[in-house]
Amino acid sequence: MKQLNRLIGKQGEEMAAELLRKKGYQILDQNNSTKWGELDIIACKDNILTFVEVKLKTTEDYGTPEEMIGKNKLAQVRRTAEMYLLNNPDIAKKFDRYQIDAVCIVEESERITHYENLTF
Secondary structure (H helix, E strand, O other), X not given: OHHXXXXXHHHHXXXXXXXXXXXXXXXXXXXXXXXXXXXXXXXXEOOEEEEEEEEEEOOOOOOOOHHHOOHHHHHHHHHHHHHHHHXXXXXXXXXXXXXXXXEEEEOOOOEEEEEOOOOO
């Protein structure tokens, strides 16, 4: 089951990366894992470094992908992003600022939604 979830997650990340490319983002990294967490996609556009959380659900029978991104999840992504910036000062210096986005996907309805600059 864990392997299946990983495969589905990878599929969602590829769909999200494709959407972001179409919107003019450059994908810098995917699946960047640290001991603090994982950054699904690291991208940039208009001199803004963007850390993208990807959530994919096959159906909305048991809730939406948006419901999976709460205050705690955003805090974890923020901490992981800040550690990434500390560990990669050359990248951090290149950008004016950073933000956290989310791409939510529902396979059944083929819905894919990009939310920009999430805060809590």
